[in-house]
Amino acid sequence: MSYWIAFPAIIAAPVLGGLLHGADRVIRARMQSRKGPPLLQPFLDLLKLLEKRQFIVHSYHALLALAHMIVLWVSIGMLFFNSDLLMVIYFHLLATLLLVVAGYSVRSVFSNMGATRELVASLTYEPVFVLCVIALFTQYGTFQPAGILTSANPPLYTLPFIFFALLIALPVKLKKSPFDISEAHQEIIGGVEIEFSGFYKGVLLVSKWLDYVYVYSFLYLFSGGQLGLALAIFVGVFVLLAAVDNATARVTYGEMNRITLPLVIILVVINYVVLSIQRVAI
């Protein structure tokens, strides 16, 4: 992306993410034949949180939430500024770890449990993101988004199985059913979020939106820069995630790893085999 597009896009990232989150809530409601909240509900939530009285457990706890959001934002900025994809992933992991440390730093059982589950979840989705980037590298010979976006055939056609593997990891990343173990509202009341209120809960809300942007920009890579294809991917994945979220119940974290990891590894291996057969055939 040129600098003139990247800068406003980075500034607008939370707004885009907020809209995605709002649309997600509306679509899920419509699927249950409810009316659902207004599209701008996430922003109303944020404004509400800003005007509440503030409770802070201890200052580092609050600071870590802030750092989490900033590092997440930086990782999205790096993605938009055509930086190395592996670096983007590691920055994103750093953001997650800051949140995990915040979760462990208070004496709340749910918060600690949420932090552990956050770690387990990142153990599930991070390898998928890394494998995905490595596959992109073997195919396109570059770790930079620009190289992938300018190539003639989009990764969706050359790496379809990797795309499916990513699809399996997405509910884990976005904390959606059946893999929403790290949030689990009925069970551990939001996990690491539990001790945040007011402004800092708002910060975590914005981080959630940034996560949406991060994931969907990753999916954009698979369209190879073709806008029609990108739109199809976005809408398809969006509706699919909402449908799966509505239709499934939460699994335990052991089951999550047992279900996702073998499936993902098989998909990735299949894709490598297909690619190498193609190479040999040529």
Added chain:
Amino acid sequence: MSRHSVRSPWLLHFNAGSCNGCDVEILACLAPKYDIERFGIVNTGNPIQADILLITGPITKRARERVVELYVQMPEPKVVIAVGACACTGGVFRGMYNVENGVDSFIPVDVYIPGCSAHPEQIIDGVVKSLGILAGKNKEMEFPTQLRGPVTIDRGQVDRRGLAGSVASLEKGCTNRGTEN
């Protein structure tokens, strides 16, 4: 004035010894048929992120400390709704040895929803009414009427948990709590 709380009120629901009749009706409001999410309402299980406290049940002696603790842990602005006849006055349990005859004997209540059990329509009506009250409130601190602890300030922060007093101070000479530790 809290303008935005009105568009995004988050609920905390607590059962203070109710028969579960009213709890089921509250859950019915959240389910697709009555869909109170259309008002932006979310059911959080977390007092420090909630705006509206929905209490069912007559406040049993076991539950009163919990009610007060949940109440003081909610950040202002906040409103309290008593759902069902027994949360309003004690209802069918009124005058029994183990209950405290209604929520308002411990914390200030903003909206009373009568009925045994309260209908979902009534609950929605009550919640919407409470939004008007929420809009008029500000960040000023609110306190429980009984079981009130001292306001201690530690490094510029109010100790919220200390605001809830202990039952021991309330019931000097009460025998059936003395044996617990």
